[in-house]
Amino acid sequence: MLIITCPHCGPRPELEFRYGGEAHIARPADPSTLTDEEWGAFLYQRANPRGLHAERWRHVAGCGRFFNALRDTQSDFFAATYPAGTPRPDTDASGVKESGR
Amino acid sequence: MADLSASRASAVASHVAAAPKVAVADLGALPPRTRFVFRGREAAITAAGPAFGVALPREACRFAEAGDRRVLWLGPDEWLLTAPEGAGAAIVADLAAALAGLPHSLVDVSHRSLGIAVSGAMAARVINNGCPLDLGLEAFPVGMATRTVFGKAEIVLVRTAEMRFEIDVWRSFADYVWRFLEEARREFA
Numbered sequence: 001m002l003i004i005t006c007p008h009c010g011p012r013p014e015l016e017f018r019y020g021g022e023a024h025i026a027r028p029a030d031p032s033t034l035t036d037e038e039w040g041a042f043l044y045q046r047a048n049p050r051g052l053h054a055e056r057w058r059h060v061a062g063c064g065r066f067f068n069a070l071r072d073t074q075s076d077f078f079a080a081t082y083p084a085g086t087p088r089p090d091t092d093a094s095g096v097k098e099s100g101r
Numbered sequence: 102m103a104d105l106s107a108s109r110a111s112a113v114a115s116h117v118a119a120a121p122k123v124a125v126a127d128l129g130a131l132p133p134r135t136r137f138v139f140r141g142r143e144a145a146i147t148a149a150g151p152a153f154g155v156a157l158p159r160e161a162c163r164f165a166e167a168g169d170r171r172v173l174w175l176g177p178d179e180w181l182l183t184a185p186e187g188a189g190a191a192i193v194a195d196l197a198a199a200l201a202g203l204p205h206s207l208v209d210v211s212h213r214s215l216g217i218a219v220s221g222a223m224a225a226r227v228i229n230n231g232c233p234l235d236l237g238l239e240a241f242p243v244g245m246a247t248r249t250v251f252g253k254a255e256i257v258l259v260r261t262a263e264m265r266f267e268i269d270v271w272r273s274f275a276d277y278v279w280r281f282l283e284e285a286r287r288e289f290a
């Protein structure tokens with residue numbers, strides 16, 4: 001089973017987690033000043049990379065908290081997990097300490 | 102307001118009566134408890150401990166107890182407070198007094214779940230039939246408490262002794278969890 005390291009609870013089985021979409025997408029401060037295209041982009045346009053992807057996960061059957069993860073979308077390898085609200089670790093897949101498989 | 106003083110019928114009473122004796126994997130229902138979910142920030146967390154009678158554990162996935170009261174860490178700002186049935190009104194009053202002016206939430210969830218105890222040499226193996234956690238003593242030591250999954254149900258799993266676990270499960274899932282445990286321990290009967 002895939003093991004995901006929750007920043008609060010440590011390494012835990014995948015079954016306890018839910019995926020929460022791409023991370024670090026900030027809601028526009030004043031949506032009323034946006035064009036329809038800009039608002040549509042905020043709502044729907046995602047990076048969808050082949051490789052490392054910063055994304056949100058929730059430890060729903062554990063501490064219940066959201067956190068962020070860097071996951072390789074090709075291999076499903078979790079390169080890092082980090083608390084919500086903290087910046088994306090500045091690294092590539094090879095340079096990150098293994099935090100889960 | 103709903104009458105919460107009505108007596109509660111255990112959702113697993115009929116199973117308890119019919120349960121076979123399995124010494125290495127004993128199964129039992131725990132008496133009704135008063136339960137609260139407490140959430141708050143630093144100042145409220147610190148003040149809640151003395152008011153309840155047990156300091157809220159700050160280490161992830163641990164529980165603390167004093168006398169007949171227990172506090173389980175469920176999340177970084179979330180705890181489950183349990184006490185014998187009937188203690189609810191006093192707990193509400195004590196915490197309201199100690200936490201006056203401090204933002205927090207205290208929700209009575211006494212009737213939401215019930216407790217099941219699994220004990221004996223094969224207790225961990227029986228639970229592992231439905232729970233994917235590593236229940237070895239190093240990964241899941243005595244004193245650990247955490248929400249997790251058991252089959253299709255969400256549970257709170259507590260290790261009170263090397264060979265004794267307590268499961269807190271929502272009432273509507275209790276029948277399912279009990280039958281699952283009963284099935285799992287049949288191989289040791």
Ligand SMILES: [Zn+2]
Nearest residue numbers: 006009059063
């Ligand atoms: Zn967690």
